[in-house]
Amino acid sequence: MAILLHLETATTNCSVSISKDDEIVVLKENNAASYSHSEQLHVFIKEALKEASLSFSDLDAISISKGPGSYTGLRIGVSAAKGLCFSLDIPLISVPTLQSMAHQVQLKPDELVIPVLDARRMEVYSCIYGSDHKEVRETRAEIVNEESFADYVSDIKVYVVGSGAEKCRGVLQHPNFVFDESIVPSAKDMASIAFRKYKAGQFEDVAYFEPYYLKDFVLQQKKNKN
Known part of the structure; x- marks a missing residue:
């Protein structure tokens, strides 16, 4: 049995789930317009592990929603996933954000x-x-x-x-x-895609993986009133 942690941060929905093979056992998420991923993501990960009676050492792989989506949201999610994969020495799996939405x-x-x-x-x-x-x-x-x-x-x-x-x-x-309009990207819909990739050994290079931004990030600058 494969125990997978799934992270979805591509939009306003900060979402974390844990699956055993392709079956979701825990889901923690909050869809807030304030983009509170930096405050909530790691809290949700710890809470999900606790609810599933698991520890970080029990994880076999981590899947991350790869985009497209919010530049900042994707950076937060990918950074967290890569950090955990490095420290736990487990594989990283990427799931196209739009594909997981289609599964709904x-x-x-x-x-x-x-x-x-x-x-x-x-x-x-x-x-x-x-x-x-x-x-x-x-x-x-x-x-x-x-x-x-x-x-x-x-x-x-x-x-x-x-x-x-x-x-x-x-x-x-x-x-x-x-x-x-009600469908949003959620970690609950990543399990089947991620587990299929896990069985096939379709893993990302943790060192070099980057989110799929699709477009370059544009910094909006305030106009000078003078």
Whole structure:
């Protein structure tokens, strides 16, 4: 049996879970707009281990939500995961943030899900997955307009989910689009993906792994009033 610790910090949801193989046994999370990851993440990790009656030495690997998402949130999560992997000498597994979101949607055959995270202005981070939750189209940062995802919606339902769904709702008019803004990245949805990678030995190089930012970080500077 593999005991895995999962960390999700790509958005406002600070989320930690522990799984035995692919079954979640503990979940600790708080979705606060204040981005309190730096204060809560390590507290949640310790609380999750305690609730599961486990210690750090019991962990077989750590999985981290790799992005895209918040620059600061991703840095905090990846730094914590890498530090633990170094100190415990255990593998690091990366889980695409949008893929774990897609796992929250139960699809009928041939249906699609498009997880979308809000970016700047009319831009979203998006990826398209099929009913088997395998990638149909790669992850992109794109500006939403009337033609977005038009090649993928016809006579099947296409679920647009995540923080960018509200932005898409006002633009995408095809009746087969179904929108759900309530879905957020969560560590509870990382277990099946991470365990599959664990069994396959698909690990990251702890020393060199970096989050998948998708876009360069832009520092917003205050305008000089003079």
